[in-house]
Amino acid sequence: MIIFILVLCTAVFLAFYPALTNDFQQSWDDQWMLLENPILFYPTWEEIGRSFLSFYHNQYSPINQLYYLGIYALAGFDPTAFHLGSVLIHTINAVLVYLLVSRIVKLLKPAIRPGTLSTVAGLIALVFAIHPLQVESVAWISASKVVLYTTFTLAGLLSYISYKNQKKYIYLVITFLCYIASLMVKEQAVIFPLNLVLLDLLYHAYRKGHLRTAVWLEKIPFFLMAFGYWYWSAQNSVGVLEINTMYPWYDRIIFGGYSLIVYIFRFFVPVNLSHFYAYPMLSGEAMPLYYYGYIVLALLFVGYLFDLYRSKKWIPLFSLLFFVVNILLVLHIMPVPRGNITADRYMYLSIIGLSGWTVWQGGQLYLQFRNRKSWALSFTRMIPILILVYLGSFMLHSNTISRKWKDSETLKLDVKNHLYYMTAENRGEDED
Numbered sequence: 211m212i213i214f215i216l217v218l219c220t221a222v223f224l225a226f227y228p229a230l231t232n233d234f235q236q237s238w239d240d241q242w243m244l245l246e247n248p249i250l251f252y253p254t255w256e257e258i259g260r261s262f263l264s265f266y267h268n269q270y271s272p273i274n275q276l277y278y279l280g281i282y283a284l285a286g287f288d289p290t291a292f293h294l295g296s297v298l299i300h301t302i303n304a305v306l307v308y309l310l311v312s313r314i315v316k317l318l319k320p321a322i323r324p325g326t327l328s329t330v331a332g333l334i335a336l337v338f339a340i341h342p343l344q345v346e347s348v349a350w351i352s353a354s355k356v357v358l359y360t361t362f363t364l365a366g367l368l369s370y371i372s373y374k375n376q377k378k379y380i381y382l383v384i385t386f387l388c389y390i391a392s393l394m395v396k397e398q399a400v401i402f403p404l405n406l407v408l409l410d411l412l413y414h415a416y417r418k419g420h421l422r423t424a425v426w427l428e429k430i431p432f433f434l435m436a437f438g439y440w441y442w443s444a445q446n447s448v449g450v451l452e453i454n455t456m457y458p459w460y461d462r463i464i465f466g467g468y469s470l471i472v473y474i475f476r477f478f479v480p481v482n483l484s485h486f487y488a489y490p491m492l493s494g495e496a497m498p499l500y501y502y503g504y505i506v507l508a509l510l511f512v513g514y515l516f517d518l519y520r521s522k523k524w525i526p527l528f529s530l531l532f533f534v535v536n537i538l539l540v541l542h543i544m545p546v547p548r549g550n551i552t553a554d555r556y557m558y559l560s561i562i563g564l565s566g567w568t569v570w571q572g573g574q575l576y577l578q579f580r581n582r583k584s585w586a587l588s589f590t591r592m593i594p595i596l597i598l599v600y601l602g603s604f605m606l607h608s609n610t611i612s613r614k615w616k617d618s619e620t621l622k623l624d625v626k627n628h629l630y631y632m633t634a635e636n637r638g639e640d641e642d
Contacts, residue, residue: 214332218304218339222297225340225608229293229349229615237618238485239352242267244292249275250282262394265446273394274355292351299357300339300348306364307562308335313371317412318525330569333597337565342480342607344561346554349615350485355396356558362392363402363559370406374413386431393439398556400439403432404535412528456493457542464501465489465542467508469552473537474511477557477564480604483611486625487552525570533563572597 234240244250247266249257258279261272277295285291311331315322322330338344347356366388373381385406392399410425457465476483490498518527540556576593614624 211328214308214328215305218308218335219301221336221605222301222304222339225605226297226348226612228609228612229297230290232289232293232349232615233617234289235350235352235618235621238621243352244278245287247275247278249279253279270397271355271395273391274358277354277358296348296351296354296357299361303357303360303364304335304339307338308332310364310368311335314412333569334565336601338561340605340608341561342483342604342611343476343554343557345608345611346485347558349612353555356555359392359395359399360559362388362395363399366402367405367409370409382428389432389435398539400436401535401539403429403436406432408528408531408535412524461497462542464497464505465551467505468501469541470511471504471507472552473557474564477561480607483554484625485621487550489551526567529563529566529570533560536560
Protein backbone atom coordinates (compact mmCIF):
# COMPACT_ATOMS: atom_id res chain seq x y z
CA MET A 211 0.00 0.00 0.00
CA ILE A 212 2.75 2.45 0.96
CA ILE A 213 4.57 1.73 -2.31
CA PHE A 214 1.49 2.52 -4.40
CA ILE A 215 0.88 5.75 -2.49
CA LEU A 216 4.48 6.82 -3.08
CA VAL A 217 4.09 6.00 -6.78
CA LEU A 218 0.93 8.13 -6.93
CA CYS A 219 2.63 11.10 -5.28
CA THR A 220 5.63 10.84 -7.61
CA ALA A 221 3.43 10.49 -10.70
CA VAL A 222 1.36 13.57 -9.80
CA PHE A 223 4.51 15.64 -9.34
CA LEU A 224 6.02 14.52 -12.66
CA ALA A 225 2.76 15.23 -14.50
CA PHE A 226 1.97 18.62 -12.99
CA TYR A 227 5.19 20.25 -11.76
CA PRO A 228 5.19 22.74 -14.69
CA ALA A 229 2.04 24.26 -13.19
CA LEU A 230 4.05 25.40 -10.17
CA THR A 231 5.78 28.04 -12.28
CA ASN A 232 2.60 29.25 -14.01
CA ASP A 233 1.10 32.68 -13.42
CA PHE A 234 -2.48 33.68 -12.61
CA GLN A 235 -5.05 33.48 -15.42
CA GLN A 236 -6.13 37.10 -15.21
CA SER A 237 -8.29 36.80 -18.32
CA TRP A 238 -9.89 33.53 -17.23
CA ASP A 239 -11.64 34.14 -13.89
CA ASP A 240 -8.62 34.31 -11.59
CA GLN A 241 -9.00 38.09 -11.45
CA TRP A 242 -12.45 38.11 -9.80
CA MET A 243 -12.31 34.66 -8.21
CA LEU A 244 -9.08 35.36 -6.35
CA LEU A 245 -7.20 38.60 -7.07
CA GLU A 246 -10.23 40.86 -6.48
CA ASN A 247 -11.98 38.72 -3.88
CA PRO A 248 -13.00 41.07 -1.02
CA ILE A 249 -12.60 38.37 1.63
CA LEU A 250 -8.83 38.50 1.08
CA PHE A 251 -8.67 42.25 1.67
CA TYR A 252 -11.24 42.38 4.50
CA PRO A 253 -10.89 39.04 6.34
CA THR A 254 -13.20 40.00 9.19
CA TRP A 255 -15.50 37.56 10.93
CA GLU A 256 -18.42 39.52 9.49
CA GLU A 257 -17.12 39.12 5.95
CA ILE A 258 -16.41 35.41 6.48
CA GLY A 259 -19.90 34.89 7.91
CA ARG A 260 -21.41 36.71 4.93
CA SER A 261 -19.61 34.32 2.56
CA PHE A 262 -21.53 31.42 4.10
CA LEU A 263 -24.87 33.16 3.62
CA SER A 264 -24.54 34.67 0.15
CA PHE A 265 -23.39 34.06 -3.40
CA TYR A 266 -20.24 35.62 -4.81
CA HIS A 267 -20.51 36.22 -8.58
CA ASN A 268 -23.44 33.77 -8.65
CA GLN A 269 -21.37 31.05 -6.99
CA TYR A 270 -21.64 29.59 -3.51
CA SER A 271 -18.21 28.39 -2.40
CA PRO A 272 -17.39 29.73 1.10
CA ILE A 273 -15.00 26.89 1.91
CA ASN A 274 -13.10 27.51 -1.30
CA GLN A 275 -12.84 31.19 -0.35
CA LEU A 276 -11.48 30.22 3.08
CA TYR A 277 -8.98 28.01 1.26
CA TYR A 278 -7.83 31.04 -0.76
CA LEU A 279 -7.70 33.13 2.42
CA GLY A 280 -5.47 30.55 4.12
CA ILE A 281 -2.94 30.48 1.27
CA TYR A 282 -3.02 34.28 0.96
CA ALA A 283 -2.29 34.62 4.70
CA LEU A 284 0.78 32.40 4.29
CA ALA A 285 2.19 33.54 0.93
CA GLY A 286 0.26 36.57 -0.31
CA PHE A 287 -0.48 36.70 -4.04
CA ASP A 288 2.23 34.21 -4.95
CA PRO A 289 0.86 32.08 -7.83
CA THR A 290 3.23 29.23 -6.97
CA ALA A 291 1.61 28.85 -3.55
CA PHE A 292 -1.88 28.58 -5.05
CA HIS A 293 -0.74 26.14 -7.74
CA LEU A 294 1.04 24.06 -5.10
CA GLY A 295 -2.20 23.92 -3.13
CA SER A 296 -4.08 22.51 -6.12
CA VAL A 297 -1.37 19.91 -6.79
CA LEU A 298 -1.34 18.82 -3.15
CA ILE A 299 -5.12 18.47 -2.99
CA HIS A 300 -5.08 16.51 -6.26
CA THR A 301 -2.48 14.20 -4.71
CA ILE A 302 -4.69 13.68 -1.67
CA ASN A 303 -7.60 12.88 -3.98
CA ALA A 304 -5.52 10.27 -5.81
CA VAL A 305 -4.76 8.56 -2.48
CA LEU A 306 -8.46 8.71 -1.52
CA VAL A 307 -9.36 7.11 -4.87
CA TYR A 308 -6.89 4.32 -4.12
CA LEU A 309 -8.48 3.71 -0.71
CA LEU A 310 -12.03 3.90 -2.08
CA VAL A 311 -11.39 1.50 -4.95
CA SER A 312 -9.58 -0.92 -2.63
CA ARG A 313 -12.63 -1.13 -0.37
CA ILE A 314 -15.08 -1.50 -3.26
CA VAL A 315 -13.07 -4.24 -4.97
CA LYS A 316 -12.62 -6.05 -1.65
CA LEU A 317 -16.39 -5.92 -1.15
CA LEU A 318 -17.17 -7.40 -4.57
CA LYS A 319 -14.25 -9.82 -4.66
CA PRO A 320 -13.58 -10.81 -1.03
CA ALA A 321 -11.22 -13.62 -2.06
CA ILE A 322 -8.93 -11.38 -4.11
CA ARG A 323 -5.27 -11.51 -3.14
CA PRO A 324 -3.79 -8.42 -1.47
CA GLY A 325 -1.25 -7.97 -4.26
CA THR A 326 -3.90 -8.09 -6.96
CA LEU A 327 -6.15 -5.77 -4.96
CA SER A 328 -3.37 -3.18 -4.64
CA THR A 329 -2.55 -3.45 -8.34
CA VAL A 330 -6.15 -2.91 -9.44
CA ALA A 331 -6.72 0.00 -7.05
CA GLY A 332 -3.31 1.45 -7.87
CA LEU A 333 -3.90 1.42 -11.63
CA ILE A 334 -7.30 3.09 -11.33
CA ALA A 335 -5.93 5.74 -8.96
CA LEU A 336 -2.91 6.29 -11.23
CA VAL A 337 -5.10 6.94 -14.27
CA PHE A 338 -7.13 9.39 -12.19
CA ALA A 339 -3.93 11.06 -10.99
CA ILE A 340 -2.16 11.70 -14.31
CA HIS A 341 -4.86 11.75 -17.00
CA PRO A 342 -4.54 14.76 -19.33
CA LEU A 343 -8.20 15.65 -18.76
CA GLN A 344 -7.25 16.53 -15.18
CA VAL A 345 -4.90 19.34 -16.21
CA GLU A 346 -7.58 22.03 -16.34
CA SER A 347 -8.76 21.25 -12.80
CA VAL A 348 -5.24 21.13 -11.37
CA ALA A 349 -3.41 23.84 -13.37
CA TRP A 350 -6.18 26.45 -13.23
CA ILE A 351 -6.36 28.15 -9.83
CA SER A 352 -10.03 29.10 -10.31
CA ALA A 353 -10.84 25.40 -10.73
CA SER A 354 -9.70 24.68 -7.18
CA LYS A 355 -13.40 24.22 -6.39
CA VAL A 356 -13.36 21.05 -8.48
CA VAL A 357 -10.47 19.35 -6.70
CA LEU A 358 -11.64 20.55 -3.28
CA TYR A 359 -15.27 19.40 -3.59
CA THR A 360 -13.97 16.04 -4.83
CA THR A 361 -11.95 15.65 -1.62
CA PHE A 362 -15.09 15.94 0.50
CA THR A 363 -17.05 13.71 -1.88
CA LEU A 364 -14.47 10.92 -1.76
CA ALA A 365 -14.19 11.24 2.02
CA GLY A 366 -17.99 11.02 2.26
CA LEU A 367 -18.09 7.87 0.11
CA LEU A 368 -15.39 6.23 2.23
CA SER A 369 -17.33 7.12 5.38
CA TYR A 370 -20.54 5.70 3.90
CA ILE A 371 -18.83 2.38 3.16
CA SER A 372 -17.69 2.29 6.81
CA TYR A 373 -21.30 2.87 7.80
CA LYS A 374 -22.53 0.02 5.59
CA ASN A 375 -19.89 -2.33 6.95
CA GLN A 376 -20.06 -1.46 10.64
CA LYS A 377 -23.64 -0.13 11.02
CA LYS A 378 -22.45 2.72 13.21
CA TYR A 379 -24.50 5.86 12.68
CA ILE A 380 -21.54 8.11 13.44
CA TYR A 381 -20.22 7.24 9.99
CA LEU A 382 -23.53 8.24 8.41
CA VAL A 383 -23.32 11.57 10.24
CA ILE A 384 -19.76 12.06 8.96
CA THR A 385 -21.00 11.26 5.45
CA PHE A 386 -23.69 13.92 5.77
CA LEU A 387 -21.18 16.49 7.04
CA CYS A 388 -18.89 15.72 4.08
CA TYR A 389 -21.86 16.30 1.79
CA ILE A 390 -22.57 19.69 3.35
CA ALA A 391 -18.89 20.64 3.04
CA SER A 392 -18.80 19.62 -0.63
CA LEU A 393 -21.91 21.74 -1.32
CA MET A 394 -20.07 24.68 0.25
CA VAL A 395 -17.38 24.28 -2.40
CA LYS A 396 -19.16 23.55 -5.68
CA GLU A 397 -22.77 23.16 -6.81
CA GLN A 398 -21.96 19.99 -8.77
CA ALA A 399 -21.76 18.19 -5.40
CA VAL A 400 -25.57 18.25 -5.24
CA ILE A 401 -25.53 14.92 -7.09
CA PHE A 402 -23.82 13.18 -4.12
CA PRO A 403 -26.94 11.26 -2.91
CA LEU A 404 -27.04 9.35 -6.20
CA ASN A 405 -23.52 8.11 -5.50
CA LEU A 406 -24.81 6.67 -2.22
CA VAL A 407 -27.56 4.88 -4.13
CA LEU A 408 -24.88 3.42 -6.42
CA LEU A 409 -22.94 2.13 -3.42
CA ASP A 410 -26.15 0.56 -2.11
CA LEU A 411 -26.40 -1.37 -5.37
CA LEU A 412 -23.07 -3.00 -4.55
CA TYR A 413 -24.51 -4.14 -1.24
CA HIS A 414 -27.61 -5.42 -3.10
CA ALA A 415 -29.68 -3.17 -0.84
CA TYR A 416 -32.46 -2.82 -3.43
CA ARG A 417 -32.88 -6.50 -4.28
CA LYS A 418 -35.92 -8.42 -3.13
CA GLY A 419 -35.23 -9.92 0.26
CA HIS A 420 -32.58 -7.31 1.11
CA LEU A 421 -34.61 -4.13 0.95
CA ARG A 422 -35.19 -2.50 4.31
CA THR A 423 -37.08 0.68 5.18
CA ALA A 424 -33.90 2.08 6.70
CA VAL A 425 -32.22 2.05 3.28
CA TRP A 426 -34.69 4.68 2.12
CA LEU A 427 -35.03 6.59 5.39
CA GLU A 428 -31.29 7.15 5.75
CA LYS A 429 -31.23 8.83 2.32
CA ILE A 430 -34.02 11.31 3.11
CA PRO A 431 -31.74 13.92 4.79
CA PHE A 432 -29.40 13.83 1.79
CA PHE A 433 -32.15 14.34 -0.79
CA LEU A 434 -33.79 17.02 1.37
CA MET A 435 -30.45 18.80 1.56
CA ALA A 436 -30.09 18.56 -2.24
CA PHE A 437 -33.58 20.00 -2.76
CA GLY A 438 -33.03 22.70 -0.12
CA TYR A 439 -29.75 23.71 -1.72
CA TRP A 440 -31.36 23.95 -5.15
CA TYR A 441 -34.35 25.91 -3.79
CA TRP A 442 -32.11 28.39 -1.96
CA SER A 443 -29.99 28.80 -5.10
CA ALA A 444 -33.12 29.39 -7.17
CA GLN A 445 -34.25 32.11 -4.75
CA ASN A 446 -30.97 33.84 -5.53
CA SER A 447 -31.44 33.29 -9.29
CA VAL A 448 -28.61 30.74 -9.39
CA GLY A 449 -28.89 27.29 -10.95
CA VAL A 450 -32.42 27.98 -12.17
CA LEU A 451 -33.82 25.61 -14.80
CA GLU A 452 -34.72 27.74 -17.81
CA ILE A 453 -37.22 26.13 -20.15
CA ASN A 454 -36.65 28.78 -22.80
CA THR A 455 -32.89 28.43 -23.05
CA MET A 456 -30.86 29.46 -26.05
CA TYR A 457 -31.19 25.97 -27.54
CA PRO A 458 -34.51 24.03 -27.65
CA TRP A 459 -35.00 20.67 -25.93
CA TYR A 460 -34.41 18.58 -29.05
CA ASP A 461 -31.05 20.27 -29.61
CA ARG A 462 -30.14 19.70 -25.95
CA ILE A 463 -30.85 15.98 -26.28
CA ILE A 464 -28.44 15.78 -29.21
CA PHE A 465 -25.88 17.81 -27.26
CA GLY A 466 -26.33 15.35 -24.38
CA GLY A 467 -25.59 12.35 -26.60
CA TYR A 468 -22.63 14.18 -28.12
CA SER A 469 -21.21 15.14 -24.72
CA LEU A 470 -21.55 11.63 -23.31
CA ILE A 471 -19.72 10.00 -26.21
CA VAL A 472 -17.09 12.72 -26.56
CA TYR A 473 -16.20 12.47 -22.86
CA ILE A 474 -15.67 8.72 -23.30
CA PHE A 475 -13.61 9.28 -26.43
CA ARG A 476 -11.43 11.94 -24.78
CA PHE A 477 -10.78 9.59 -21.88
CA PHE A 478 -9.26 6.96 -24.15
CA VAL A 479 -7.73 9.34 -26.71
CA PRO A 480 -7.06 12.68 -24.96
CA VAL A 481 -6.02 14.68 -28.02
CA ASN A 482 -6.82 18.22 -29.14
CA LEU A 483 -7.84 19.22 -25.61
CA SER A 484 -8.75 22.83 -24.94
CA HIS A 485 -9.97 25.19 -22.26
CA PHE A 486 -12.94 26.11 -24.43
CA TYR A 487 -15.20 23.87 -26.54
CA ALA A 488 -17.69 25.86 -28.59
CA TYR A 489 -21.17 24.76 -29.65
CA PRO A 490 -21.31 23.50 -33.26
CA MET A 491 -23.79 26.19 -34.36
CA LEU A 492 -25.55 29.32 -33.17
CA SER A 493 -29.08 29.24 -31.81
CA GLY A 494 -31.56 28.88 -34.66
CA GLU A 495 -29.04 27.37 -37.07
CA ALA A 496 -29.27 23.80 -38.32
CA MET A 497 -27.56 21.07 -36.35
CA PRO A 498 -24.65 19.44 -38.23
CA LEU A 499 -25.94 16.11 -39.54
CA TYR A 500 -23.14 14.00 -38.09
CA TYR A 501 -24.19 15.06 -34.57
CA TYR A 502 -27.25 12.80 -34.89
CA GLY A 503 -24.89 9.84 -34.98
CA TYR A 504 -23.93 10.55 -31.37
CA ILE A 505 -27.50 9.79 -30.32
CA VAL A 506 -27.17 6.33 -31.85
CA LEU A 507 -23.88 5.77 -30.03
CA ALA A 508 -25.40 7.00 -26.76
CA LEU A 509 -28.31 4.54 -27.14
CA LEU A 510 -25.84 1.72 -27.76
CA PHE A 511 -24.05 2.75 -24.57
CA VAL A 512 -27.31 2.60 -22.61
CA GLY A 513 -28.01 -0.83 -24.10
CA TYR A 514 -24.59 -2.00 -22.93
CA LEU A 515 -25.44 -0.86 -19.39
CA PHE A 516 -28.64 -2.95 -19.44
CA ASP A 517 -26.65 -5.93 -20.67
CA LEU A 518 -24.21 -5.55 -17.79
CA TYR A 519 -27.15 -5.42 -15.37
CA ARG A 520 -28.74 -8.57 -16.80
CA SER A 521 -25.38 -10.32 -16.67
CA LYS A 522 -24.86 -9.19 -13.05
CA LYS A 523 -21.43 -7.79 -13.85
CA TRP A 524 -21.43 -5.39 -10.95
CA ILE A 525 -17.90 -3.96 -11.20
CA PRO A 526 -18.15 -2.64 -14.79
CA LEU A 527 -21.79 -1.62 -14.25
CA PHE A 528 -20.97 0.37 -11.12
CA SER A 529 -17.95 1.95 -12.84
CA LEU A 530 -19.91 3.21 -15.85
CA LEU A 531 -22.87 4.34 -13.74
CA PHE A 532 -20.46 6.28 -11.52
CA PHE A 533 -19.15 7.98 -14.64
CA VAL A 534 -22.66 8.85 -15.87
CA VAL A 535 -24.02 10.03 -12.51
CA ASN A 536 -21.17 12.45 -11.93
CA ILE A 537 -21.47 14.14 -15.33
CA LEU A 538 -25.28 14.04 -15.35
CA LEU A 539 -25.68 17.72 -14.52
CA VAL A 540 -23.50 18.84 -17.44
CA LEU A 541 -25.02 16.74 -20.22
CA HIS A 542 -27.44 19.53 -21.27
CA ILE A 543 -30.47 17.32 -20.56
CA MET A 544 -31.57 19.74 -17.85
CA PRO A 545 -32.08 23.25 -19.25
CA VAL A 546 -29.24 25.05 -17.48
CA PRO A 547 -27.40 27.48 -19.78
CA ARG A 548 -23.68 26.73 -20.19
CA GLY A 549 -21.02 28.58 -22.13
CA ASN A 550 -19.20 25.40 -23.21
CA ILE A 551 -20.73 22.35 -24.82
CA THR A 552 -18.16 20.28 -22.87
CA ALA A 553 -15.37 21.03 -20.39
CA ASP A 554 -12.43 18.93 -19.23
CA ARG A 555 -12.99 19.90 -15.58
CA TYR A 556 -16.44 18.28 -15.63
CA MET A 557 -14.69 14.93 -16.00
CA TYR A 558 -12.49 15.28 -12.91
CA LEU A 559 -14.48 12.94 -10.64
CA SER A 560 -16.09 10.87 -13.41
CA ILE A 561 -12.69 9.68 -14.63
CA ILE A 562 -12.73 7.22 -11.72
CA GLY A 563 -15.64 5.37 -13.31
CA LEU A 564 -14.10 5.05 -16.76
CA SER A 565 -10.77 4.08 -15.19
CA GLY A 566 -12.51 1.32 -13.23
CA TRP A 567 -14.20 -0.05 -16.34
CA THR A 568 -10.95 0.05 -18.33
CA VAL A 569 -8.91 -1.77 -15.70
CA TRP A 570 -11.66 -4.39 -15.28
CA GLN A 571 -11.98 -4.95 -19.03
CA GLY A 572 -8.22 -5.08 -19.43
CA GLY A 573 -8.01 -7.66 -16.64
CA GLN A 574 -10.62 -9.84 -18.33
CA LEU A 575 -8.74 -9.75 -21.63
CA TYR A 576 -5.49 -10.54 -19.85
CA LEU A 577 -7.03 -13.64 -18.23
CA GLN A 578 -8.41 -14.83 -21.56
CA PHE A 579 -5.06 -14.54 -23.32
CA ARG A 580 -3.14 -16.01 -20.39
CA ASN A 581 -5.13 -19.25 -20.56
CA ARG A 582 -4.25 -19.77 -24.20
CA LYS A 583 -1.07 -21.01 -25.81
CA SER A 584 1.69 -19.86 -28.17
CA TRP A 585 1.33 -16.29 -29.44
CA ALA A 586 -1.40 -15.38 -26.97
CA LEU A 587 0.85 -16.27 -24.04
CA SER A 588 3.65 -14.20 -25.53
CA PHE A 589 1.26 -11.28 -25.93
CA THR A 590 0.32 -11.37 -22.25
CA ARG A 591 3.97 -10.85 -21.35
CA MET A 592 3.93 -7.61 -23.33
CA ILE A 593 0.83 -6.24 -21.60
CA PRO A 594 2.68 -4.72 -18.59
CA ILE A 595 5.01 -2.93 -21.02
CA LEU A 596 2.08 -1.63 -23.07
CA ILE A 597 0.38 -0.39 -19.90
CA LEU A 598 3.52 1.46 -18.83
CA VAL A 599 3.85 3.05 -22.27
CA TYR A 600 0.17 4.10 -22.25
CA LEU A 601 0.38 5.59 -18.76
CA GLY A 602 3.71 7.19 -19.57
CA SER A 603 2.13 8.94 -22.54
CA PHE A 604 -0.59 10.26 -20.22
CA MET A 605 2.03 11.66 -17.86
CA LEU A 606 4.02 13.34 -20.63
CA HIS A 607 0.86 14.76 -22.21
CA SER A 608 -0.33 16.18 -18.88
CA ASN A 609 3.10 17.70 -18.36
CA THR A 610 2.95 19.34 -21.80
CA ILE A 611 -0.60 20.68 -21.39
CA SER A 612 0.26 22.11 -17.96
CA ARG A 613 2.75 24.39 -19.69
CA LYS A 614 -0.03 25.84 -21.88
CA TRP A 615 -1.54 27.28 -18.71
CA LYS A 616 1.55 29.42 -18.11
CA ASP A 617 -0.39 32.69 -18.38
CA SER A 618 -3.41 34.23 -20.07
CA GLU A 619 -1.59 34.88 -23.35
CA THR A 620 -0.44 31.29 -23.86
CA LEU A 621 -3.90 29.99 -22.97
CA LYS A 622 -5.61 32.42 -25.33
CA LEU A 623 -3.33 31.31 -28.15
CA ASP A 624 -4.09 27.65 -27.43
CA VAL A 625 -7.86 28.29 -27.44
CA LYS A 626 -7.55 30.29 -30.66
CA ASN A 627 -5.68 27.47 -32.37
CA HIS A 628 -8.24 24.95 -31.15
CA LEU A 629 -11.18 27.00 -32.42
CA TYR A 630 -9.47 27.45 -35.81
CA TYR A 631 -8.87 23.71 -36.04
CA MET A 632 -12.47 22.87 -35.13
CA THR A 633 -13.86 25.46 -37.59
CA ALA A 634 -11.71 24.10 -40.39
CA GLU A 635 -12.74 20.56 -39.50
CA ASN A 636 -16.46 21.46 -39.61
CA ARG A 637 -15.97 23.04 -43.04
CA GLY A 638 -14.11 20.00 -44.27
CA GLU A 639 -10.91 21.98 -44.78
CA ASP A 640 -7.34 21.00 -44.03
CA GLU A 641 -5.93 22.03 -40.66
CA ASP A 642 -3.34 24.15 -42.47
